[in-house]
Amino acid sequence: MVALKPVDVAQRDTIRLITTGRLKEPVLLPLSANHGALEDLASLESATNGRLQAQDTGLPELDPRELVFGRPGHSFINAAFTHCRPGGNRFNDERRGAWYSAFEVKTAIAEVSFHLTRELDAIGRFETSVDYAELFADFLGSFHDLRGLAANDEPALHHNPDIGYPAGQALARAIRVNAKLDGILYTSTRRDGGTCLVAFRPDLVQSLRQGSIWRLEWQGQPQPIVSRMGR
Template identity: 45%
Template sequence: MTALPPTRLVRRQDTHRLIPSQYSVLARIAGDDAQLRDLFDLDNATNERLQAEAGLLPGIGIEELVFGIPFARIVNAAFVHAHPLGSRFNGPERGAWYAGFELETSMAEVAHHKAVQYAEIGRFDDVVTYDDYLADIAGEFHDLRAAPVFADCLDPDSYVASQALAERVLEAEGLGIVYPSVRRAGGTCLAVFRPALVSHVRRDTTWRFAWTGSPVPEIGRA
């Protein structure tokens, strides 16, 4: 398959991206501010976001990152801290800004992927808090919502087809993909491929996800 999905203008305010609220694991092991600064200096020596901002990573160039705006580091981190196996619409070398049109959709996506991690160790016993980052998105996105020929890109158990499509979209200088949520019926997700499109970022509510023996967490305000 070489064709790309049709594009559609997407204008959406208040999209939702849930990010673990702990600033860094280093903050939990440092004994005081001086130790914390030393640990962050050590961490920064190999920090992918800083390497990308210095133009040292192959997946994304410094000219694509954002600077001098609120939460610029949060935005840049989404593109330079890709999962080692990639995600639905990105490979391991370059990330994307994933967001849900609806808060419930982002919650369902996060809960699913966290539950997969717990299933691997056979233990659903944890509490994690997530900050809801709102962002406004506008641009011409490749739209999978009415493109059944690309149904394999929404496979709940495989990212092979979707990552291949994402690579083609990037090569064609596409801005990203809008698609129906795989984890919540009726929900809509965005995979934004260009940091500059993630605008008016602000932090909203913090949510508490509690797993108490079940793959489905109890969710409430933190």
Template identity: 35%
Template sequence: MVALGTLPALEAEDQCGYRLVNSKFPPIDLFNDVADASEFQALYQIQALTNPRLQNELGRLELIPLAEIPFGIPGCSYATAPFTHINPAGSRFSDGAYGVLYLGDTLDTAIAEVRHHQQRYWANVAGLSYDRFVFRGLSCRFSEAGSRDATGVPLTDAIYDPDNYSQSQVLGRAAKREGCQGLRYNSVRSAGNQCWALLTPRHVSSVIQSAHFEMIWSGEITSVSRISNA
């Protein structure tokens, strides 16, 4: 089992990562409309009086301290959403109790990761013979300050098991508990490439929409196509 303390600490180096999000979920304007936590709290209280859908749109705000939200950056809502709208079933480095911002080192890496998980999800939906799914491509700038490097761990290690996340979640919980900002790790779905699992959006400096992509399902995902440049 990989111990967090054995992973090298990363320098405060600026990086660019890529992510795909389902385009049916629009960005949350309230995160983008304010410059700091105090402004957010004031605006939230006002809008909550007249907008009954606000809580659903923002997600579970109690899961992230306001001090960790990078108010004022381009695309703040994209940076914050994974931490307030979490998957209760968990993911590679989360048991479902907290959110993670997953990024690939290239757009193709992000596509390969999302394609795998979409394939797995829709294969379990009975009666679905054809559909199309549209995703926004996002480009994310961030610092690796406070993160750890797991890319030296061989792909044969249990944290890289393609289907069983039990050991990688143990590592993720340890990282979250000890205040680690994130993990750099090897992509399991795109050989030779790397990903990041950011455990806080604190060090994100921008998230910019880059393109739209369409995945076609017909018993399996048969194609992935770029359908717009912005």
């Protein structure tokens, strides 16, 4: 069992960035001429929507009863736990998602730009523009504290995902399943001095609200131009 360093967390205004395309109405909505047609389209859309499928059947390690409903932004919260990147992320695998956020907007920007830059590098073309919306959330719970540690101290914090992610996923599983803690606080590997938080359960994400819009634009270079577009 991992040596735990639990801390009580009461953190307001953590920041998660999502693409503004996810703020728009469902793409099928304009196609529905009446209420009955809308229900039919909703059924069709759910056939390929991982979040809706997980609401009914869950994921291998996510019980649908854990998802939240009836609160502002519940679909965004549930999506974080039901839409899993192939191979997972630093502290979750494909069997269960997690909610990642940062204490500072610059840290959130550094985290998302790292991943998109990797994708652009894979195709050899640093030419794109993406708008991201801030989602603020508050947290209250008991978290394992990795702040102040480096990759030499904790392999889960290694900057290389091929090393850091397998170690982090194993660590997170031990903390979530065995220790029953709510998540992890950790030093950002993408921005010096940044702090990140990962929450293991949907109900931990409280008071979700939208903030500003940020544009990340790649103009032939790996480093994006970042600009604030307003609310």
